[in-house]
Amino acid sequence: MPAEAQVQAKKVIALDVDGTIADLATQIMKIVKERYGVELTMEQMTKYHVEELVPGMTRPEFVDILRQIWGNYKEIGLVDNQIPQILKDVHADYEIHVVTAAVGTDDQIKDWLRINNITYDKFVHVARQADKQKEGADIYVDDYFEVAKQVAVLDKNVIIIKQPWSEIDEQTILSSHNRIVVAQTWIDVRELLLPKMLRK
Numbered sequence: 001m002p003a004e005a006q007v008q009a010k011k012v013i014a015l016d017v018d019g020t021i022a023d024l025a026t027q028i029m030k031i032v033k034e035r036y037g038v039e040l041t042m043e044q045m046t047k048y049h050v051e052e053l054v055p056g057m058t059r060p061e062f063v064d065i066l067r068q069i070w071g072n073y074k075e076i077g078l079v080d081n082q083i084p085q086i087l088k089d090v091h092a093d094y095e096i097h098v099v100t101a102a103v104g105t106d107d108q109i110k111d112w113l114r115i116n117n118i119t120y121d122k123f124v125h126v127a128r129q130a131d132k133q134k135e136g137a138d139i140y141v142d143d144y145f146e147v148a149k150q151v152a153v154l155d156k157n158v159i160i161i162k163q164p165w166s167e168i169d170e171q172t173i174l175s176s177h178n179r180i181v182v183a184q185t186w187i188d189v190r191e192l193l194l195p196k197m198l199r200k
Helices: 002-009 024-036 059-071 083-090 106-115 129-135 145-152 170-176 186-192
Strands: 011-015 094-100 122-125 139-142 157-161 180-183
Touching: 011 129, 024 059, 059 106, 083 094, 083 186, 094 106, 094 129, 106 122, 129 145, 139 145, 145 157, 145 180, 157 186, 180 186
Parallel strands: 011 094, 011 139, 094 122, 139 157, 157 180
Antiparallel strands: none
């Protein structure tokens, strides 16, 4: 069974959804302006927990906004329009597992992935961000530094997509967690996913 053996030999990428491939930020800014009268720019979205940026917003209210956005998932754009092609390119060398803690339902998220031509082999919907490490992937692609820290200590490679809310001090990260690399763009992600670029 040489074909099966070849598939099993592929390294596994755990690919996050919200903020990594799905652009929820645009919809969040729109709803925050409508509900709270607060106009945020992308550069001002410096907190992963947006309720910390909006006076009067509670955590449950922010989660409700995320549910509303996923309820209208066809309006969610891509973080980068090149993502579908990039994932198709790297799929030759990697098995791709979509591993997400998004508040959308399985059907909503899977249909969004289908509509946006996202190539993947397995879909995993976890209850909490901390559960992502249980997937046991070789490489994690995420936008949340807390996830990066949790999996880097397990000796896994992590590619963090640079976003305003990542709150990344790159020099501190790179000196203390040598398994974490920062990608400024998805083109950088493609380059980092070349096997020779990642640490063994």
